[in-house]
Amino acid sequence: MSKINFLKPDKSNLNTFLYLGSFLFFISVLDVLLNSFFSLNITGFLPGFISFLLPLILGFIGLYFIRIELSGIKQLDLLNKHINTNNFNAILSLLIIFIILKSIPPILSWFFVDASFAGDSKDVCTGTGACWTYIKVWMRRFMYGMYPNGEQWRINLSFISLALLGSVGYFATNKFKKYLTLYYVVIYPFIAFLFIFFFISGGPVFFDFSYGIIAAILSIIIGFFIPSKFKFYYFLIVPFALYILLKYFIFYEELIELGKLDGLNWVETGAWGGLSLTFIISFFCLIFCFPIGMAFALGRRSGFPLIRYISIGFIEFWRGVPLITVLFMSAVMFPMFLPADFFIDKLVRCIIAISLFEAAYVAEVIRGGLQALPRGQYEAAKSLGMGYWRMHIFVILPQALKLVIPGIANTFLALVKDTPLIFVVGLLEIVGMLNLAKTNPEWLGFAMEGYVFAAIIFWIICYAMSKYSYNLEQKYKTDR
Amino acid sequence: MNFKLKDIGPQLMTVIAVVLVFGFFTYNAQVNMENRGIDFGYGFLSQESSFDVQFSLIEYDGSHSYFRAYLVGLLNTILVSVIGIILATILGVIVGIARLSPNYLINKFAAFYVEFFRNIPLLLQIFFWYFAALRALPLPQDAEAMFGISFLTIKGLFVPAFIWQNLNVFLYSVLAAIIAIIIIRIHAKKLQETQGKQIPVLLISIGLILILPLLSFLIGGVSLSFEVPVLKQLATTSFIYEGGVSLPPELIALALSLSLYTATFIAECVRAGIQGVGKGQKEAAASIGLTPNQVLKLVVMPQALRIIIPPTTNQYLNLTKNSSLAAAIAYPDLVLVFAGTALMQTGKAIEIVSITMFTYLSLSISISLLMNWYNRKIAITEK
Numbered sequence: 001m002s003k004i005n006f007l008k009p010d011k012s013n014l015n016t017f018l019y020l021g022s023f024l025f026f027i028s029v030l031d032v033l034l035n036s037f038f039s040l041n042i043t044g045f046l047p048g049f050i051s052f053l054l055p056l057i058l059g060f061i062g063l064y065f066i067r068i069e070l071s072g073i074k075q076l077d078l079l080n081k082h083i084n085t086n087n088f089n090a091i092l093s094l095l096i097i098f099i100i101l102k103s104i105p106p107i108l109s110w111f112f113v114d115a116s117f118a119g120d121s122k123d124v125c126t127g128t129g130a131c132w133t134y135i136k137v138w139m140r141r142f143m144y145g146m147y148p149n150g151e152q153w154r155i156n157l158s159f160i161s162l163a164l165l166g167s168v169g170y171f172a173t174n175k176f177k178k179y180l181t182l183y184y185v186v187i188y189p190f191i192a193f194l195f196i197f198f199f200i201s202g203g204p205v206f207f208d209f210s211y212g213i214i215a216a217i218l219s220i221i222i223g224f225f226i227p228s229k230f231k232f233y234y235f236l237i238v239p240f241a242l243y244i245l246l247k248y249f250i251f252y253e254e255l256i257e258l259g260k261l262d263g264l265n266w267v268e269t270g271a272w273g274g275l276s277l278t279f280i281i282s283f284f285c286l287i288f289c290f291p292i293g294m295a296f297a298l299g300r301r302s303g304f305p306l307i308r309y310i311s312i313g314f315i316e317f318w319r320g321v322p323l324i325t326v327l328f329m330s331a332v333m334f335p336m337f338l339p340a341d342f343f344i345d346k347l348v349r350c351i352i353a354i355s356l357f358e359a360a361y362v363a364e365v366i367r368g369g370l371q372a373l374p375r376g377q378y379e380a381a382k383s384l385g386m387g388y389w390r391m392h393i394f395v396i397l398p399q400a401l402k403l404v405i406p407g408i409a410n411t412f413l414a415l416v417k418d419t420p421l422i423f424v425v426g427l428l429e430i431v432g433m434l435n436l437a438k439t440n441p442e443w444l445g446f447a448m449e450g451y452v453f454a455a456i457i458f459w460i461i462c463y464a465m466s467k468y469s470y471n472l473e474q475k476y477k478t479d480r
Numbered sequence: 481m482n483f484k485l486k487d488i489g490p491q492l493m494t495v496i497a498v499v500l501v502f503g504f505f506t507y508n509a510q511v512n513m514e515n516r517g518i519d520f521g522y523g524f525l526s527q528e529s530s531f532d533v534q535f536s537l538i539e540y541d542g543s544h545s546y547f548r549a550y551l552v553g554l555l556n557t558i559l560v561s562v563i564g565i566i567l568a569t570i571l572g573v574i575v576g577i578a579r580l581s582p583n584y585l586i587n588k589f590a591a592f593y594v595e596f597f598r599n600i601p602l603l604l605q606i607f608f609w610y611f612a613a614l615r616a617l618p619l620p621q622d623a624e625a626m627f628g629i630s631f632l633t634i635k636g637l638f639v640p641a642f643i644w645q646n647l648n649v650f651l652y653s654v655l656a657a658i659i660a661i662i663i664i665r666i667h668a669k670k671l672q673e674t675q676g677k678q679i680p681v682l683l684i685s686i687g688l689i690l691i692l693p694l695l696s697f698l699i700g701g702v703s704l705s706f707e708v709p710v711l712k713q714l715a716t717t718s719f720i721y722e723g724g725v726s727l728p729p730e731l732i733a734l735a736l737s738l739s740l741y742t743a744t745f746i747a748e749c750v751r752a753g754i755q756g757v758g759k760g761q762k763e764a765a766a767s768i769g770l771t772p773n774q775v776l777k778l779v780v781m782p783q784a785l786r787i788i789i790p791p792t793t794n795q796y797l798n799l800t801k802n803s804s805l806a807a808a809i810a811y812p813d814l815v816l817v818f819a820g821t822a823l824m825q826t827g828k829a830i831e832i833v834s835i836t837m838f839t840y841l842s843l844s845i846s847i848s849l850l851m852n853w854y855n856r857k858i859a860i861t862e863k
Binding site: 081082083085089092093096097304305306307310316317319320321322323324325328329332333336337338339340413416417418419420421423424431434435438447448451452454455458459462463466 | 487490491494495498504505506508509511512513515581582583584585586589595596599600601602603604605607608611612613615801802804805807808815819823829830833834836837840841843844845848
């Protein structure tokens, strides 16, 4: 055994250094661990300042001792490579380990150990931890806003049906795959609108479900006898025609009593709120802002100077102002621009404002994709004799959109994160509801729980969206 | 002839549609304003505003004009934006570099920070800091002094104020130092290009910027003293600090959340920029005998900055626009003072909202023009 130089750990005394270093490191971690979990201070006999710094010093010496290159022990080499490359990294690693150890117990106790879950009044919340009872009691308000309790099944039903209808794409066979784009761009939003309008809002029934159902059944039955060549056009036209025929020309009086859906109370949009409103707004803005943005991206790349300048003006205008002023505009300025007897609902105005705002960002993202495509693609499409629209729909846009999936996902994420701003016009989605609940005299002092709850929900939504976009990007990645 | 029609047709139709929509809106606006008896005009800007603002950088009270209220709001917006931009840049650069660290713990810690803060809506973060976190601070009478001179309380942060004498001499000395540094840099560059000599520019610069202002203290008659905030009793249970500078909690919450949120995006920009410099560049630089510091300074950073700066400026703009969320926690920024209180008092919706939007618009368009110019200047001219 050679002489040990403690200032220079080397391989010849590997075992000594390894045991000594690990022991010191272990002691330092143990000290912090005991301190944070059991509030025991094993170095309490030392003066305050040294006692405070001791774990760091011990850990640092320990890590210094075990920093031996090419020791031959796999785990040790990995450790050295990842957290212990030099003195600076060793100190930072130690600090992070200590911070994590120190912050686990308070967080755990606030979230779970000292928190109160049971009961349904403020009295159970006496501990130092979180009062999840508050969330439990206010859950309906956070989810549905001021929507009447008895009617909330309408929101649930609509969302479940829309989710089912939205997942059609996964089950579609190859035969129907070509209609999916049409379905998602035109039909699905229309169905969603019908659901929102009739079910959630309980809008004036100018569409009678009874007629609609009869028309649908009849057209499906007749549809069996239609040659498959015309089936698509048939289903595009005939059900609506049948519906109008039924409603206005035949059986008018007889059918009106038969199964007309009544009992759906009108719930004005001011009462909507909570997380469901977040979903509704995000959904519609997402659907609207994409085509508008695409149109303006194409307009900005257009060869016609006037169209180009109008597009540039539109895009730069919306990108230059904060969303909050746009919402202000939709709330106080926009009604002035409309005829006096022409009323547009607050929620609809909001959706229009957010859609136009985000459309400008989508337009810039898509323009990036269009610019990134090589000129050869345009020239090849033109040399095949394609016109402007055919070239863009079949050659340019599919490639450009594929390129900008991350950018579009970021814009959509920003959209979801921007929805709380609708408090400006007096609509209360989940964050707005939290602020309302916070001021309730019976439940004062639970702001923290509410914000943590909303933060967790938003985090899950946004993180899931970003992961999904990443998967989408990988799926459509083609080598170029 | 036919060909030209094909060109003009779509343009004409678009223009007609735009003109129709705008015409429709203006016509309705005129009719509506006539019906309600509102007259259009910006004359109200010089009228007495008769409302007070909690926090303002310039002297202001109800007897001043609406235009001055607008200035107060604008200055407050600029103040919180500048604070936010400085903090966000510092934090963003640190986190961005930490994201690239070979140290597993640091790397993951930075990644956690980025993923955590950028997936939570900014408004929620502002509310959290303002209504939950800052409300847990002590009352003024219970606050412990930080470094003995400043107090962080529920009513805001109270820090000592600087009291300068002959401030202008000090400022001139700083200006002189900056000009001297620029001249030395130009000279050093010339020396490097013509004779290949290198002089330690950084050391000389640091020396100049320290020594010249110091000289102004010794010779120029500049003196600096501090006014420390002192606790004062207003009523039996109400205390406040007097003297010094007080930063309201709204400002703290806003600056904190804006910088924490924007720093995540800046961190990603920094990471992308440094990763965007090819490995070959570093290896080539090392192979011609540059030291690691020289590689970083002469090869990596110039190329990385070219990638980093445009998106980062975009983030600065976003931060400035996001500072309008101040209205939610009653920090008197442009939106709250002007588009909120002033609008409520005058009822001049179109004028006030248009001025507010125009202010933000001119701000962001001027910055993006600057950015375009910069991009053209630094763009690599490819073959």
